[in-house]
Amino acid sequence: MSFLSLDRVGKSFGPNTAVEEFSLAVSKGEFVSFLGPSGCGKTTTLQMIAGFLDPSHGTIHLEGKDLVAIPPAKRGLGIVFQSYALFPHMTAAENVAFGLEMRKVARKEREERVRAALALVGLAGYEDRHPRRMSGGQQQRVALARALVIRPSVLLLDEPLSNLDARLREDMQIELRQIQRNLGTTTILVTHDQIEAMSLSDRIVVMSKGRIEQIGTPQEVYERPASAFVAQFLGKTNEFAASIDRSGSTAKLVAGSWSTPAPAGLSGVVTVSIRPERIGFGASGLSGRIQSRIFQGNHWLFQCETECGPAIVIRQNDGEPQPAQGEAVHLIWRTDDMSLRPTRGGA
Template structure:
């Protein structure tokens, strides 16, 4: 007899938030398992932070329900939801030292003094800040302040951890270090977490699943692999990672055309105008056409070459389109320059095909490439 699946720890049922006539979050439903880290990913204004604030009780929902471990918490105030929150700006009390910042939430919950001290020490050890207990926030670096904010959220031993773009104020190297540290602590504690970010790399690196949002609507929910490799639509494909975007056409006979070039691709677009999307790092420069079925191959002309450290970014004119190719650099490599004719090759399964979007919905960026 197969074991029954564990019930979800956090459930959103038809969650909505309206500001007048504006629907900031629209009928959002999803479930989060115990110990799962789910990311809310999307551009500014997509509703991800509004969703997090409704989950945490910082903003009332217009409609829908929020269920935690089978209990409806939709109408409960924040302090009765058993959730810890890490804010984008950390929101530390400047007049309190680190230990006092951590202890404050425990005092509000009337935790006895001895237990408060033990919990604070455990939380400081968890984020490796035992030696900084007596310092004020202004005496800490950005990364240390982030650790204090994380420890303050965890010291109350919540059942759910909410993180609202917690890494946005850190430099690139520290962001990577802190995202790994957050993931390690989350997994070690086995705590359910909701992580809000607009950074695709962060979401792909640490989340078990990602909910991609646009204009208050959930566009796709899936694992990082599913979101990246099998995007549900043109928006998801373009928002998560870098991708070439070109206008094509699928004939009544099923042939996929990019200008005069016949391609093979994956997708469910019917006959008529389509959008063809290919990730730059999936295209290779080659001297000979690839053998066997399942490959696309075409000849174009290099229009620009840009050195960006570990990569060469090469723009190639291919019929009506301009495709970006990302090629790793290494000593002695021979690469094509502007004006050179080159042959491109990429797998058919890396050619994503979607129905052409209405004008103005997905404006084409320069060189047909979505920004990272």
């Protein structure tokens, strides 16, 4: 039995559907991210798990119990909001202790757990400091300690790092993942940041327009996108049309003058998807020409025009000579590095 399960959960606001047929099984101790653009339904789904919204249909179970039938305050969930929602008149220790006070935990135990929670997030010695005297990163840690101190069955994170600057956000991602691994707390993260989702998650639920586009490990959704939306939302990708020719003794995947043996199971017109960093330059391959090249420190970014349309190539700055602007090139990649899907109306 799954630790947390959502079965065909949906939410409508009048005639507008925010979430549709959302089904997911989460294992105990797993870190799962809901990833998608604004308005895709990820926060609405998190709020249904938290109890702030009731599903229009479907079921949510935690350890076999019907979560929808339990009031939000009784669900035993830890929640960290984007705004942190700290009480400005309370010290860090008082903010962290608030949930324990509501649960009527004895004072001695409460003080010990608060001290341990603040130490866990790197804020030992900050017990008496008020939020206004703390940086954004420190406030975020207090909010995380407040959520963890109650020993939640599930930790819900609603874009908790989005207010931090890029460097601090990266540091907090590392710390958050380490804390989660050490505690083994089942965690659900809502984010629109692809790098954040891939850095933190055991699995990612990619959402668009209220529906699940794909569920998989970070590597699976990046390397094998199930739809055009997933391919384009998770980083840069190159896509071009190809056809499968089975007229000869060996089936071929053909795009312009380029061809390669075709995989089984597909026919007709397909879309080929290849990540820019998986493309190299060789003596033969897909013909093209360098339109521009941009030096970006640890790598070069090339914009190419090929016989199948524009393509982006990213090559590491390893000291080797790189093609010049205007130079004719051939793009090459391994068969395993491309993903194929039927083109609508083409198969």
